[in-house]
Amino acid sequence: MKEIVIKTEKLTKQFGNFIAANEISFEVYKGEIFGFLGANGAGKTTAMRMLCGLSRPTSGNATIAGFDVYRQTEEIKKNIGYMSQKFSLYEDLNILENIRFFGGIYGLSRQEIREKSEKLIDQLGLEMEVKKLVGELPLGWKQKLAFSVAILHEPSIVFLDEPTGGVDPVTRRQFWDLIYEASDRGITIFVTTHYMDEAEYCNRVSMMVDGKIEALDTPGNLKMKYAANSMDGVFYELARGAKRKAD
Amino acid sequence: MKDVVLSNIHKTYKGRDIPALNDVSFETGEGELFGLIGPDGAGKTSLFRILTTLILPDSGCAKVCGKDVVNDYKEIRKIVGYMPGKFSLYQDLSVEENLNFFATVFNTSLKKNYDLIKDIYIQIEPFKKRRAGQLSGGMKQKLALCCALIHKPKVLFLDEPTTGVDAVSRKEFWGMLKALKEQGISILVSTPYMDEADLCDRIALIQNGKIMSIDTPHSITLNYPDPLYAVQSDQMGKLLHDLRNFREIKSCNAFGDYHHISFVSERKETGNELKDYLLKKDHSNIKLNAVAPGIEDCFIQLMDSE
Known part of the structure; x- marks a missing residue:
């Protein structure tokens, strides 16, 4: 039996008359790479904010790493990592300072921070750059570093919101190498992306349309079901039926 | 005639060791849909800013419709349309007010050039009383494109118009560009999405401030050195x-x-x-x-x- 780390049941968020997330139910397993796709305005961000304990659902249930999204939001935050294209690291701190800062926030000891910094810097080959301000690093390096920092405290789940947007094709692939490694260590990856080739790298993919989860399966099964030869085709087939055009 | 000509453009920002643009040269033809393909930090935006006369190159020469970006900057501003990567319209003005504002600045009116923007504008017209800041991403993008077109520019500069936009809306946007091209407007567009390259007449692949290759998408792929x-x-x-x-x-x-x-x-x-x-x-x-x-x-x- 696979261990379940995210479980939602009819999870709903309503803003006035607008139902941003409409009774979404799904499960994500330990160590899984789970792709969370959908058109702009489909409700991905709303759903993700609820799963991170940042937004209180209107109705339904969800547990994240065994913690309840209504009552245990602080425990959720301690057990997850998060990064996006927009929010990653502090640009006016150097690499070491960023690691120390986030390590401190997540309650790691000085000893742990020191050991983890060395390992991380060695792994990313950043020995020469440790004293450089993060703002001066190329975007690709920044994003790789941000990912490593987001999993510094060995969370059970890491949420990645378009982590590779605008990143060059070589670095984009190196980024996915890091994702695979983390998943091999048992960290669950919950990722959104606009690159359809990256949807293929996920173990399973969900497609959100107008606030609902319209499809959830392995990329292979989805392609078969929608008679598409790529995930791009699957996305197009599902998203073009969307009525909602918000952002 | 060549609409955009760049020769040996160099640009290094103050306090930076690495140049933003390193000896960039290329030309785009009249009515061409030319794509600048490269990741963030490649130098795409710097190039747009030089061509739209917003910053000066350190050296080299750039011309738009035969006019020099340094000496003739006032004339260039009248004949180009520019849609920056960051949404730059007035958020607290309505859709209609933004359009009228930009039309007035360029000494024209919405009525005069309505034909040019009609196909795009009718999609946002139902929301013309809404403030620009309250629009969805897709609608903001359409409004920005209308504002960039309102004075019937000869050359249109679009800096990453599809970044962060989902696959379906991206297809839609490229459809609009094709229609504009057919009306005789030259377009220089940048994108980090490699799959959009095939939709351009010619492309330049840019990385670290340097052009790595310029050609039609088809010829570039034909030049791949090994069997794959x-x-x-x-x-x-x-x-x-x-x-x-x-x-x-x-x-x-x-x-x-x-x-x-x-x-x-x-x-x-x-x-x-x-x-x-x-x-x-x-x-x-x-x-x-x-x-x-x-x-x-x-x-x-x-x-x-x-």
Whole structure:
């Protein structure tokens, strides 16, 4: 039996008359790479904010790493990592300072921070750059570093919101190498992306349309079901039926 | 006539060691849809700012419709339309007010050039009383495009108009660009999405401030130096690792549900040797097919060889 780390049941968020997330139910397993796709305005961000304990659902249930999204939001935050294209690291701190800062926030000891910094810097080959301000690093390096920092405290789940947007094709692939490694260590990856080739790298993919989860399966099964030869085709087939055009 | 001419443009920002633009030269033809393809930080925005006369190059010469970006900057501003990467309209003015404002600035009116923007404008017209700040991403993008077109520019500069936009809306946007091109407007557009390259007449691949290649998308892919193969097995993660350790492998990159590889040398036996090697490594359902390289394959190959 696979261990379940995210479980939602009819999870709903309503803003006035607008139902941003409409009774979404799904499960994500330990160590899984789970792709969370959908058109702009489909409700991905709303759903993700609820799963991170940042937004209180209107109705339904969800547990994240065994913690309840209504009552245990602080425990959720301690057990997850998060990064996006927009929010990653502090640009006016150097690499070491960023690691120390986030390590401190997540309650790691000085000893742990020191050991983890060395390992991380060695792994990313950043020995020469440790004293450089993060703002001066190329975007690709920044994003790789941000990912490593987001999993510094060995969370059970890491949420990645378009982590590779605008990143060059070589670095984009190196980024996915890091994702695979983390998943091999048992960290669950919950990722959104606009690159359809990256949807293929996920173990399973969900497609959100107008606030609902319209499809959830392995990329292979989805392609078969929608008679598409790529995930791009699957996305197009599902998203073009969307009525909602918000952002 | 050449609409955009760049010769040996250099630009290094103050306090930076690495140049933002390093000896960039190219030309775009009249009525051409020209794509600038490259990741964030490649220098695309710097190039747009020079061509729209917002910053000065350190050296080199740039012309738009025969006018120099330094000496004739006032004239250039009248004949170009610019849609920056960051949404830059007035958020607290309505859709209609923004359009009228930009029309007035350019000494024209919405009525005069309505034909040009009609197809795009009718999609946002139902919301013309809404403040621009309250629009969805897709609608903001359409309004920004209308405002950039309101004075019937000769050349349109679009800096990453589709970044962060989903695959369906992106297709829609490129449809609009095609329609504009047919009305005789030259377009210089940048994008980090390699799959959009095929929609341009010609493209420049740009990385670290340098142009790596300029040609039609088709010719660029024809110039890929090696035969390329797509490989698949039932353990794609492990396959990537095993392929990289195969002695004849030259390049190996993940491409969605396949990995693309090229070999050090082209021997007839190599394919079968690879299959035997992969079988020994416990792979099954192995597929190995020749595949035509795409723009992303070319971009990676050019980056590796730089």
